[in-house]
Amino acid sequence: METEIRTLGEPGFAGDDCVLPFEVDGLDVRGRTVQLGPMIDAILGRHDYPEPVARLLAEAIALTVLLGTSLKFEGKLIIQTKGDGPVDLMVADFTTPGSLRAYARFDADRVEAAERAGTTSPTELLGNGILAFTIDQGAYMQRYQGIVEMKGETLEAMAETYFRQSEQIPTIVRLAVAELFDKDQDGNPRHSWRAGGIVVQFLPQAPDRMRQPDLPGGDESEGAEGFHITDDDSWAEAKALVATVSPGELTDPEVGAERLLFRLFHERGARVYPPVPVFDQCSCSRERLGEVLGGFSAEELAESVEDGAITVQCEFCSTAYRFDPSEFEG
Missing domain, CATH: 3.55.30.10 (Hsp33 domain)
Structure with a gap:
């Protein structure tokens, strides 16, 4: 095409x-x-x-x-x-x-x-x-x-x-x-x-037309004028x-x-x-987070439990995923 x-x-x-x-x-x-x-x-x-x-x-x-x-x-x-x-x-x-x-x-x-x-x-x-x-x-x-x-x-x-x-x-x-x-159609403030x-x-x-002056190397003597290349006209x-x-x-x-x-x-x-x-469009998913939690030790999983569940929130899209601790037993 x-x-x-x-x-x-x-x-x-x-x-x-x-x-x-x-x-x-x-x-x-x-x-x-x-x-x-x-x-x-x-x-x-x-x-x-x-x-x-x-x-x-x-x-x-x-x-x-x-x-x-x-x-x-x-x-x-x-x-x-x-x-x-x-x-x-x-x-x-x-x-x-x-x-x-x-x-x-x-x-x-x-x-x-x-x-x-x-x-x-x-x-x-x-x-x-x-x-x-x-x-x-x-x-x-x-x-x-x-x-x-x-x-x-x-x-x-x-x-x-x-x-x-x-x-x-x-x-x-x-x-x-x-x-x-x-304001929206009803006159309410909108941001x-x-x-x-x-x-x-x-x-x-x-x-060669793309060439630009090199950045300073830090070893020039004080007051010295650096080499200058004029920009291409275009x-x-x-x-x-x-x-x-x-x-x-x-x-x-x-x-x-x-x-x-x-x-x-x-x-x-x-x-x-x-x-x-x-x-x-975020790339997070319950499956991916489940794989990460599956790599935790039993002690780490236990420390992550709150109110009977493990809840993970994506920093990017703020979606919260809730897991039952029993999903990772064994």
């Missing part, structure tokens, strides 16, 4: 919760953009996160679906942060072709203190630590993991550093989150979340165009993914591919 490719301006609209791949031959760039609506609202609403934590996790989700939908095999992309900030752990887990689950672990007292102090930027919530990109191709393939150190950077900047260091691909990442307050993002990468046929133009995107354009359903791409790249002849739908 041939892949459908459409020039911007032709009929079609990706809509919410669909990642839209595109390419701009005139600039030698490819990318993906997305607007997340009901899916991300369900994930965040399920946990009732504090507002700054919800925003941070929404950015991670948008980044994960943008990168995860580019996988060409059956597998997983897991993006995880681990740091010393109020949000000490954050995980977004994408399984091909389009299942996403995510959660954040945080210290409620520290988050509340940060809100009072007005120190709730992503860098302040995450603190120092690592951002890990893990690609899992299944049980018979070795996992690949790329790690970026968190040093007071945004998720956007850390993702760009990862592609520069690990993939050696010039990359631009823009992420945005919106919290909406309106919802939206998120959006765009990833643009420079992929010319001549690899890449410089692409970066300048993406820099004009506002957070509102990434999340506003009235703009939409295709209209945004048309505004940015129509003069260069942008083309879009079929959108890839993404879903709020």
Whole structure:
């Protein structure tokens, strides 16, 4: 079956919760953009996160679906942060072709203190630590993991550093989150979340055109000027165009993914591919958790019993599974 490719301006609209791949031959760039609506609202609403934590996790989700939908095999992309900030752990887990689950672990007292102090930027919530990109191709393939150190950077900047260091691909990442307050048909207050993002990468046929300055090695003498390579003209133009995107354009359903791409790249002849739908879909199951509990010792099982049953709650989707201890006897 041939892949459908459409020039911007032709009929079609990706809509919410669909990642839209595109390419701009005139600039030698490819990318993906997305607007997340009901899916991300369900994930965040399920946990009732504090507002700054919800925003941070929404950015991670948008980044994960943008990168995860580019996988060409059956597998997983897991993006995880681990740091010393109020949000000490954050995980977004994408399984091909389009299942996403995510959660954040945080210290409620520290988050509340940060809100009072007005120190709730992503860098302040995450603190120092690592951002890990893990690609899992299944049980018979070795996992690949790329790690970026968190040093007071945004998720956007850390993702760009990862592609520069690990993939050696010039990359631009823009992420945005919106919290909406309106009323339903009966006039009752209603609250919802939206998120959006765009990833643009420079992929010319001549690899030497992709070259960027090396990162500092730390052994240069003080005051020395580092070697500088000027950006390729096409890449410089692409970066300048993406820099004009506002957070509102990434999340506003009235703009939409295709209209945004048309505004940015129509003069260069942008083309879009079929959108890839993404879903709020956890991979937990009673059978899998039963297998885990089956590996517990009799003593560990006894310690897990409460009110005559063993109850396990999934951290991602909050589903509670109840087991009778007799299921694991013998």
